[in-house]
Amino acid sequence: MAEPAPTLAAGPAGPADAAGPVSTAGSVGTVETQYLDLPGPVRLDCGQDLYPVRVAYETYGALSPRRDNVILVCHALSGDAHAAGFAKAPPESGTRDGFAAEDRDGVTGKALGWWDGMIGPGKAFDTDRFFVVSTNLLGGCRGTTGPSSTDPATGRPYGPDFPVITVADMVRTERAFLDVLGIERLASVAGGSLGGMQAFEWAILFPDQVDAVVAIASTHALHPQGVAWNSIARDAIMRDPAWQGGRYYDTGRAPDGGMGVARMVGHITYLSALALHDKFGRRLQFADDIRYTITEPEFAVESYLRHQADSFVRRFDANTYLRMSRALTYFDLARQYGGGSLVRALDGVRARTLLIAFSSDWLYPPSASREVADALRALGKPVESHVIEAPYGHDCFLLEEARQTPIIRQFLSKHSLGSE
Incomplete structure (x- = not known):
């Protein structure tokens, strides 16, 4: 059974929380x-x-x-x-x-x-x-x-x-x-x-x-270059051993590593070279000089991409990502x-x-x-x-x-x- 249709003329602000509506100018609340x-x-x-x-x-x-x-x-x-x-x-x-x-x-x-x-x-x-x-x-x-x-x-x-x-x-x-x-x-x-x-x-x-x-x-x-980037992102997920053929929900292990790489790939395609240069340049993130490390980020842009990856895997499902990406490429x-x-x-x-x-x-x-x-x-x-x-x-x-x-x-x- 479908849920009954809601009342649709509730007004622009929407329901407020217990502490009252939080709003800014022009906000729906x-x-x-x-x-x-x-x-x-x-x-x-x-x-x-x-x-x-x-x-x-x-x-x-x-x-x-x-x-x-x-x-x-x-x-x-x-x-x-x-x-x-x-x-x-x-x-x-x-x-x-x-x-x-x-x-x-x-x-x-x-x-x-x-x-x-x-x-x-x-x-x-x-x-x-x-x-x-x-x-x-x-x-x-x-x-x-x-x-x-x-x-x-x-x-x-x-x-x-x-x-x-x-x-x-x-x-x-x-x-x-x-x-x-x-x-x-x-x-x-x-x-x-x-x-x-x-x-x-x-x-x-x-x-x-x-x-x-x-x-x-x-x-x-989508142009061929976009199809290619999407393919790389999907492969990153499916090559993560924790993907387990997509049956990872009850195992305690999700393909967060592959998802993180997919997010990094996706995110840099959303930005321009000029935007990345203006935001980060070659600025170091944690020190005044390089630290000679392979595993840890050195540059601000590297740290930013890791942050994007960590935030994304907390809220998004890998199997959903695969299907959305495929829908984009089929279109x-x-x-x-x-x-x-x-x-x-x-x-x-x-x-x-x-x-x-x-x-x-x-x-x-x-x-x-x-x-x-x-x-x-x-x-x-x-x-x-x-x-x-x-x-x-x-x-x-x-x-x-x-x-x-x-x-x-x-x-x-x-x-x-x-x-x-």
């Missing part, structure tokens, strides 16, 4: 992640039906009487449902990457949502106007059914028996979740990186149910829907599209957004494309919030709400 069990199975691209499926989610703002002001925000590989505000029960470490994000979270002392700078009153996704929904993705380890969830057939974690999933599977799960909430149409689907891929999938799979797409630092297919709109042609793949899209890319992002480069924009323009589809000059690499979509905000607000202002 303190929020609590909720959970919903889907009433039926989700059909997967691999041919399996997955059931039961639980979805973790948060909402911000109030649903309009006509239910026409909903924005679905979709997270990237390491994100979760906590997209905005302060977590009522914060995890050991947050899901926000990047230098500026770390600095800001350290000041507050509480876990900010991974897109807090973009969601709230007066922000890019304005909760005074829109009802914003964020879910943890299918296959996740932060509340939504994934490999660490209990397999009803065995009473033990799925582990490697959890099916391989695709971005389309994630989107179908989101559609089934919104059906339970009684939300038929979306004013926009928005996200960065893997989140932008979901937005594209929404526009193709459900063209009559999406008014606008906001795809940031994303692509229609290819031209292959999936166009017989090799991106133009044919996008032919049925009806949503207005906003594309934002960043000059220093070599993992999801501006050229990828340009290819999507060119294909949509060739079809006569409404598309708006921007490239922001910024030095932080792929992490720009989490760091350059102030520069993205006016672009997104202007784009979304063209949406006419029936309740206004």
